[in-house]
Amino acid sequence: MTLEAPYATLSPDVVLSAVEAAGPWTDGRLLTLNSYENRVFQIGLEDGGFMVAKFYRPGRWSDEAIEEEHTFARELADAELPMVAPLAFDGRTLLRHAGFRYALYPRRGGRAPSLESPDQLTWLGRLLARMHAVGARGRFAARGVLDRSTMVTTPVRAALASTLLPVHLHDAYRRAAERVSHAIDARVDAIGPVARIRLHGDCHPGNVLWTDDGPHFVDLDDARTGPAVQDLWMLAGDERAMDALLEGYGQFRDFDPAELALIPALRAMRQVHYAGWIAERWHDPAFPAAFPFAAEGRWWEQHIADLHDLADELG
Known part of the structure; x- marks a missing residue:
């Protein structure tokens, strides 16, 4: 090994x-x-x-x-x-x-939740509020924090050090990443301090399994300290879905509406991190097999364009 x-x-x-x-x-x-x-x-x-x-x-x-x-x-x-x-x-x-x-x-089986169902979204909102109430009772000492250093600076460094990113795109990628990084900082500064608690950290639909008795959560591998909205936005495809989640959430815990303005920054951080994660793990044989597109220059060209779009959205 x-x-x-x-x-x-x-x-x-x-x-x-x-x-x-x-x-x-x-x-x-x-x-x-x-x-x-x-x-x-x-x-x-x-x-x-x-x-x-x-x-x-x-x-x-x-x-x-x-x-x-x-x-x-x-x-x-x-x-x-x-x-x-x-x-x-x-x-x-x-x-x-x-x-x-x-x-x-x-082993706990199940299927992906229906994110088109207001009832299921409201149910998930109630459970996330209860999860966050527990998360707010203590602190992580050894686990990571959801911040720009972890989600942007480190993965950008990994991408630039990787052979996946074509040499002729290094400057374009660096400029796009810098734009996103500055835009994230500006958005976070404009919102001001928000409460940070222990989170699931990676609460996408694949980590929620639905059964006839309701949902259950799996995989706390990315559990971190961060704002509550991090566990909500990946389940909310649109404003209607977020409203349903927050309807359930509010039954058990107050939600700071200022956190909604963090979603574009969190989305940008996740997209930057995704490319850097693939680059950093490329030596693992599972990664070229699962993500062959990352070896193509055109994918990086599109990623750079996406980063500029995210910076524009944040601006």
Whole structure:
């Protein structure tokens, strides 16, 4: 295992033996689930059930940060929120095997929520308000902050250092990124201070699974400190959807309407981060296979144009 090929030694046998090292007996069934940052598997158990094994990307998070993720998930679940929390074995949720750090979870199925349904959006708004009420009760010490340094400065540096970005586009990309960065700063300064709490951090529809009994949330891997609106905007495709989310949210927690003006800045930060994330992870064989378009100059040309559009929107 190396940082250039972090999962080269994570064979099916290693995955299954890691699960059995924690205690559960497997039946050999293994299904790779959709995940690029980490590696996640559905594992069949000897008793006929399933569990999910998540192997953390080496070098990304400290042990303390992962343990904070697990503690937050447990805190939410203990507050009777539908958050899938890791299982504990001998009092530990962060496990180790064959040089990998991993955690085991109960399997919870479901489908993507209908973001066209006002009822489902209102339901999600209520749950997010309750999640944020729990998030506001404490602080992260080891996890990241949703800020320009993390979401813009670092990924821009990764893109410029990557062979993916064509050399002849370096100056154009740098100018576009600088425009976005300055525009984000101006928007944040104009809004002024807003409350920052512990968040899910990556609350897109793929991390919300809907069942006949309602939704549940998965994957706190990007849990960070930031404004409450971060967990709302990715579920709201338009103003009508945001209104439905906030209708439910307001039943359990006050929402500062000034945060709505942060959405264009948060959207811009996410788009800058996306390109830098791909560039930084390109050495992982999963990334060229999943994102082949990033190796094409025309994709970077469009990305640069998109950054200018985002800067114009923020201006």
